[in-house]
Amino acid sequence: GDSVTQMEGPVTLSEEAFLTINCTYTATGYPSLFWYVQYPGEGLQLLLKATKADDKGSNKGFEATYRKETTSFHLEKGSVQVSDSAVYFCALSDKGLNKFYFGSGTKLNVKP
Amino acid sequence: DAGVIQSPRHEVTEMGQEVTLRCKPISGHDYLFWYRQTMMRGLELLIYFNNNVPIDDSGMPEDRFSAKMPNASFSTLKIQPSEPRDSAVYFCASSPTGTSGDDTQYFGPGTRLTVL
Numbered sequence: 001g002d003s004v005t006q007m008e009g010p011v012t013l014s015e016e017a018f019l020t021i022n023c024t025y026t027a028t029g030y031p032s033l034f035w036y037v038q039y040p041g042e043g044l045q046l047l048l049k050a051t052k053a054d055d056k057g058s059n060k061g062f063e064a065t066y067r068k069e070t071t072s073f074h075l076e077k078g079s080v081q082v083s084d085s086a087v088y089f090c091a092l093s094d095k096g097l098n099k100f101y102f103g104s105g106t107k108l109n110v111k112p
Numbered sequence: 113d114a115g116v117i118q119s120p121r122h123e124v125t126e127m128g129q130e131v132t133l134r135c136k137p138i139s140g141h142d143y144l145f146w147y148r149q150t151m152m153r154g155l156e157l158l159i160y161f162n163n164n165v166p167i168d169d170s171g172m173p174e175d176r177f178s179a180k181m182p183n184a185s186f187s188t189l190k191i192q193p194s195e196p197r198d199s200a201v202y203f204c205a206s207s208p209t210g211t212s213g214d215d216t217q218y219f220g221p222g223t224r225l226t227v228l
Contacts, residue, residue, distance in 0.1 A: 032215050032216075036219075042221060042222075043116075043203055043220055043221045043222050044155075044203070044205075044219040045219070046216055046217075046218070049216060089155070093215040093216075093217075095215055097168075098143055098160070098162065098167075098207065098209050098215060099157065099160070100145075100217055102154070104154050105154060105155070
């Protein structure tokens, strides 16, 4: 069945460091891929998405490219800020069933 | 748009009591999802609806849980009787999908349930 695997956290970085959070997926069809962010005490917010192979999603300095050949959708940011501290979830959408499959989440801590 | 609205935001109850969580999806969205989030189990899909009809309730933990969607703008998740292990944050999400082709899910702020 469909599934998402993302790197375990927590990830601790200093401000202005480069961020990579790895995400790989297994899917039988051609899913859409998403990154969501969850700040403490809040719901999940869409960060970026990509709907087909080689698409790049971007938002607020974050980027991720849909790589079909490696079944990956790694999240990157060139220079993190303290305000980026949150939990990040990778997810795929099974378009046939209209269901999401979420990774386990990666907690990011950014120190000043 | 106001986004997905959930109420209450916090609920504290005693074991054995009935709990009802409420959700108003984004207007025009065809799909509605109920999730539960705990530290131990992460984010779990409980049930989802398409055009008010339950499509998959395989994630509902047991018969104590029930969900309804009487119309396109309202859904409830009920737990009766509640148990301490039901303590979690419950999220509602909606998705336009349908003719728009947009399968993004939009989440509400969640209801934090504590069962004593």
